Amino acid sequence: MKSRNLHRAATLALVAIAATGSSAAAQIRVVATTPDLASVAREIGGDKVSVVALAKPTEDPHYVDAKPSHIVTLNRADALIEGGAELELGWLPPLLENSRNSKISAGAPGRIVASDGVKMLEVPTSFDRSKGDVHSLGNPHFMIDPVTVKIVARNIANHLAQVDPKNAATYNGNLSRFNAKLDAKYADWQKQLAPYRGAKIVTYHKDFVYFAERFGLNIVDELEPKPGIAPSPAHLAQVIGKMKAGNAKVILVQPFQNRKTAETVARQTGATVLDTPEQPGAASNTNTYFDMMDNLVHTLAGGLGAQK
Amino acid sequence: MSADFQIAWEVMKWPFVACLLFPPLLVYLGLHVVKREVIFVDLALAQVATLGTCIALLMGYHFDDRTTFWISLAVTFVGAAFFSWTRSTQKGPVPQEAIIGITFVVAAAGVILLLSRVAGGKEELEHLLTGDILNVTKGEIGQRLIVFAALGGFYAAFHKRFVLISSDPEKAFADGVRVRLWDFLFYAAFALVVVSFVRLAGVLLTFAYLIVPAVCGTMLAQEWMKRLAIGWGIAAAASLIGLWASYKMDLPTGAAIVVASGLLLAIVGIFSSARRA
Numbered sequence: 001m002k003s004r005n006l007h008r009a010a011t012l013a014l015v016a017i018a019a020t021g022s023s024a025a026a027q028i029r030v031v032a033t034t035p036d037l038a039s040v041a042r043e044i045g046g047d048k049v050s051v052v053a054l055a056k057p058t059e060d061p062h063y064v065d066a067k068p069s070h071i072v073t074l075n076r077a078d079a080l081i082e083g084g085a086e087l088e089l090g091w092l093p094p095l096l097e098n099s100r101n102s103k104i105s106a107g108a109p110g111r112i113v114a115s116d117g118v119k120m121l122e123v124p125t126s127f128d129r130s131k132g133d134v135h136s137l138g139n140p141h142f143m144i145d146p147v148t149v150k151i152v153a154r155n156i157a158n159h160l161a162q163v164d165p166k167n168a169a170t171y172n173g174n175l176s177r178f179n180a181k182l183d184a185k186y187a188d189w190q191k192q193l194a195p196y197r198g199a200k201i202v203t204y205h206k207d208f209v210y211f212a213e214r215f216g217l218n219i220v221d222e223l224e225p226k227p228g229i230a231p232s233p234a235h236l237a238q239v240i241g242k243m244k245a246g247n248a249k250v251i252l253v254q255p256f257q258n259r260k261t262a263e264t265v266a267r268q269t270g271a272t273v274l275d276t277p278e279q280p281g282a283a284s285n286t287n288t289y290f291d292m293m294d295n296l297v298h299t300l301a302g303g304l305g306a307q308k
Numbered sequence: 309m310s311a312d313f314q315i316a317w318e319v320m321k322w323p324f325v326a327c328l329l330f331p332p333l334l335v336y337l338g339l340h341v342v343k344r345e346v347i348f349v350d351l352a353l354a355q356v357a358t359l360g361t362c363i364a365l366l367m368g369y370h371f372d373d374r375t376t377f378w379i380s381l382a383v384t385f386v387g388a389a390f391f392s393w394t395r396s397t398q399k400g401p402v403p404q405e406a407i408i409g410i411t412f413v414v415a416a417a418g419v420i421l422l423l424s425r426v427a428g429g430k431e432e433l434e435h436l437l438t439g440d441i442l443n444v445t446k447g448e449i450g451q452r453l454i455v456f457a458a459l460g461g462f463y464a465a466f467h468k469r470f471v472l473i474s475s476d477p478e479k480a481f482a483d484g485v486r487v488r489l490w491d492f493l494f495y496a497a498f499a500l501v502v503v504s505f506v507r508l509a510g511v512l513l514t515f516a517y518l519i520v521p522a523v524c525g526t527m528l529a530q531e532w533m534k535r536l537a538i539g540w541g542i543a544a545a546a547s548l549i550g551l552w553a554s555y556k557m558d559l560p561t562g563a564a565i566v567v568a569s570g571l572l573l574a575i576v577g578i579f580s581s582a583r584r585a
Contacts (some may be wrong), residue, residue: 094443228427
């Protein structure tokens with residue numbers, strides 16, 4: 001059984017090489033589960049890698065619809081970057097099993113887990129799926145924290161250097177450049193958001209926890225009663241009460257979340273709904289991680305500023 | 309064999325095997341369902357099965373847990389018993405199709421209610437509808453093959469009796485056949501088929517495999533065996549077209565097969581009405 005699988009994997013690999021031609025063999029084929037990871041990988045890999053993301057920018061990273069191309073892409077990959085912390089638990093494992101690519105199997109140098117070494121927030125002390133708990137390893141939405149992203153970038157650089165040792169110096173150089181750019185940007189983002197330290201925000205899902213902690217924002221509540229559970233009338237009434245009492249005036253939503261729910265709450269509370277996508281490419285002209293963060297900070301500062 | 313084809317084959321192999329192995333029994337059951345004019349009974353049972361799955365999810369079991377399967381099956385058996393009980397030999401003023409329709413709607417609404425308390429309920433709902441035939445594994449196919457083979461044997465052994473009950477329940481009753489009991493056995497086995505296939509392929513694809521080929525067969529032929537043969541051909545063709553389109557155009561696999569079977573039905577419909585004219 002095992003040897004048959006091996007044989008199949010070998011056939012697939014040979015076929016993949018034959019199909020893509022030898023010119024592409026020069027570049028390392030990197031597959032990222034989400035566009036934010038893909039963007040960081042492009043910064044680190046430069047022209048030594050080709051990067052594709054499996055999830056669309058407007059898709060919920062927890063739920064991605066499986067398509068044949070995903071299996072083909074994974075089968076041909078030299079490296080896979082996943083968010084980790086069970087972000088992709090609902091859809092990645094069966095795709096990986098079907099892609100039969102040992103280069104990206106768990107523990108291989110080609111398997112990059114972005115969350116490795118990240119100090120996770122909200123790690124539950126007890127876990128019960130029937131109570132709506134989804135993440136036993138903590139909140140996986142850490143990519144919009146610029147400090148944490150440095151860890152992710154280092155993870156990517158380290159693994160790429162193992163997969164492709166002859167270009168290790170390039171990857172490390174790109175990492176330094178990325179970090180320097182991030183430092184400059186981070187200072188700018190801090191300046192933009194400095195006036196709103198302690199400002200109260202409401203989010204749809206628990207996807208702004210790291211950002212809020214980093215920039216000193218105060219998350220009053222989420223529209224979801226529990227992560228992944230659709231907002232119920234009773235919970236929304238509670239949120240509306242809290243928003244009125246605490247004078248919270250902005251609600252942040254992602255493209256795949258129910259904006260109508262946010263708008264209903266906004267109508268009741270005089271708040272503004274802000275579109276704050278966390279994936280590059282979801283808003284226009286935000287093709288890179290930096291563009292996305294610029295847009296996020298700008299939108300948030302604008303929304304909070306208008307409320308003052 | 310070209311390299312591109314070989315990759316396509318590696319990716320689509322198990323879905324392909326599943327889409328050829330399982331439909332024959334579904335088509336056979338579909339012929340009964342069409343004959344009985346209870347077209348939506350499978351959709352209703354599939355929905356009841358889904359309701360059972362949701363109850364399990366709410367209890368904290370995972371979608372793939374064995375317990376989830378048993379809970380789903382138990383709930384579906386209740387539905388099967390209900391349908392065999394409501395199919396009275398005396399025709400009452402309320403057609404059974406109405407009961408079936410109501411069951412479907414109530415079960416569907418129940419699913420929405422239950423999933424509103426489950427993390428990622430909205431997505432789970434979509435998943436239950438469309439299934440995940442693309443990611444089917446060898447193991448899953450093997451398990452179901454045993455179930456399908458056993459049930460196929462059961463239906464084959466009592467084929468004559470089931471045909472009589474389906475096409476002429478009054479005569480069966482007059483002949484001394486315990487119609488209600490056999491109806492329950494029919495629906496219970498049917499429920500087992502639906503539950504095990506729905507978990508693999510989703511509600512939509514299950515319905516398509518049951519009804520569309522059977523309707524095509526009924527349009528084109530009179531005898532059971534001919535209808536069955538035509539139905540198998542249609543199911544296989546829809547699977548091939550759907551899988552091919554899914555791969556070539558990168559579409560969700562299950563939905564592609566459903567649409568392909570709808571297109572085939574349209575062609576068969578035009579052909580058969582032209583033949584009659």
